[in-house]
Amino acid sequence: MSRSVFARTRDRIPSPSALGRALAEATATLLAALATMLCALAIAPGAGAATLAVVLCISLSRSQLDRDLRGRLEAAVVLPLIGVVALGVGLLLRHLPWVGAAVFVAGMFVSIWLRRFGPMARRAGSLIALPFVVLLTVPHLGPAAASGVLPVWLVPIVVALLALFWVTVFHLLVRWLRIRPPVDTEDAPAAEPAAPDKPGLAASTRMAIQMGVALTVAFVVGFLFFHERWGWIVLTAFIVNSGNRGRLDVVYKSGMRVLGAAAGTAIALGLGQHVGIDHRSSAILILAALFLGVWLRPFGYAWWALFVTLALALLQGFGDSEPVGLLWLRMEEIVLGAIIGIAAAWFVLPVRSTDVLRRRLADALAALSDALDPATEQRSATRFNTALDRVEEVTPPFRAARLLLRRRTLHPADWADTLLDCGEPARALIDQGATPGRIRQAVGAARRSLREPETLLPSLLALRSNLRGD
Template structure:
């Protein structure tokens, strides 16, 4: 089998496919919702701080809410102001007390990460609370300006909710894959969310004084960079790669600012256009490239500071320096405080993906056999989500800066073979959906061999490959795709077993 994979630099600059134009809809709705919220805030007389606060609140409503059902999303959106407004009030009361305010900010960040143990809603509410304190530093909120900013938050959340659930609720018409939950992590400090909360707190405590040394006014950039690096990561390898990509995206955004936002001198109309394009970029690239998303975030921040009349070359350099400080805080935290190795999660995610391949083939075969309740589509959506998670956890091993060449090649081979499994499964499901398709007795035997290959990779006797026998030449599409899945699974055993330590029980590790 010839293994091909796009080079890292090519993946960075060539956008991936957008099946169903889901990312395009997501980004377009984001621009519409934020523009409507900012316009509503402008109509009630908000200044630039109020417009920025309202725009950020709308962005969080449209961007961070990921509950699996529309009803659950609506409940989370309704809870966001209940969490965010008290934090905004605390930031106002602590105005002029940088040390105390910074420590409270760090505490809110730690609690926000700890809240992830309650799933997507906990993550969303934690992010909203953290960003309310963050935007309060940008707007320099005081007790006198607090009521106005609270109104901006309430108005923006309401407008964004109308856009999300009323004008453009595409979730009601498109099946949304549920993000896979992390493997169980025990209790206490063995629980991932608890360990991450401790790590985030430690990282923010490092970046806080460094941020103050760089700037007494923009110190919160460093703390914010540390906190956001920990979003959607679990291991130290993932965190290190995410920190690198955040710094790279910020540097590229700052360079772009020299030729794009800085020459505008804060002109309202072109700055607003640049901000809208940047918002679109944030939403469109969020699921595919953290570097491109951070570039868009940096351009958006520059456009806002330009509108406030604060943008200059020094601010661009400071943005990069504060981001470096934040990334350094995150790197030190994951290396020194309760580290979670990349290997600890590769094994679990690969096992789940391989098991899901088997579940997909079983459902598809049952559909071909005429079972009315068999529906492989949800399993395929689950497989896509699991493969995305596998790519993320394996990303540190295939990163160009990773020095272990042999291990990097094995990890790339695993990704290629898993993608091959996914392609064959998608094709099999398409065949099963054909009303003219009928059951063939050989499908059961082929599905059994797929199950045997899965057991060879994930079962207790994984060290011994199952003999799959002779591959008979078949013309039927379903059987051919099942054989393709089988071949890819058997081929997976070699790179996974090659990375096993002596005496290990399973090769499902890279």
């Protein structure tokens, strides 16, 4: 009835063209980060401004906010204001940590909660979230050096505008070269709600509450029990709850975060202990790790976790601590942050991952139905392709669960894999302008079966067979 796990895995291997597009995107992001960092160092010598520059470039590149004129104008207006707020929150975290933590949690809550008010509010929420990330990566570094050519309060404004300028320049260059970068919406703050809203409570509100609870617990545990090392706990809780697509998604990202962090920290410790890297070589390795993370992220979250953790470990250094002991301390903090994130997603207004998957399957089937409708004047597979991409985004946790449980059929991952198998023959029909009645009936049967999950896989298998002419 279904193909082997090996065959399905083979189909998900990135194609050379996809790797090439991702490489172009990563190169543009790295060049923008380098240009912004050099400008930041010129106006404010020190690691704080340079770190802010790199983080803003990476976040802006992933958010896609610079891809149209309206987004660029909004970012140019809002980013400088948020940069000043981030400066203030950073100072609070250093001098009044409990107050700074409260402001940080409130800021992240608002950035997610705003999504319920439409596209403009979602973009504003995306912009609000960007500068706060740097405060988790290097919480004790000031955002500017007092010895710079600009006042301290003006540095984050200038750095934010520089980041927007250079990211826009290099993305326009990529578009001019006609290289289409992959759109990776995972964890993007501007993403649509993860699941259908419950009556009286929007999905974005539930996600904001989950994030607020996770960050609050992480800050409390970090401040009370880990003192100066609270950043790794809060950062992990933030990462695993970002772009929450249900409980299973949070568990999956937590596992990938822990595995990737373990590998990244071990590599960083090995480099620091055996190679004896200096500040210049450390900076080169950090940029190389970020480049690899940005390049490979569209093809697996574990790559991002591995290389970002490696970059953070090199950035924060190991001081005079014994390397192996510090490795275990950091892994303890990362695991604790992951547990906090999972608990918040599991027990605070939880979202079922299967509900998210069924919602995206329904959207894909609806798009296919419209594309095959004879009454449609201009038939296009664009909407169907986008819907399939959204199905693919939420499928990896289900595939991992199927592999761990050693189940081959009757698993939610089979729903997604079967519909994804329909993509190529469905696009061929749409391009040909054909509208076979049996295909439309099979699509309708699959849409109706969404109400009864036990009949969904047989209906999707029947649709695949009809599309392939079996």
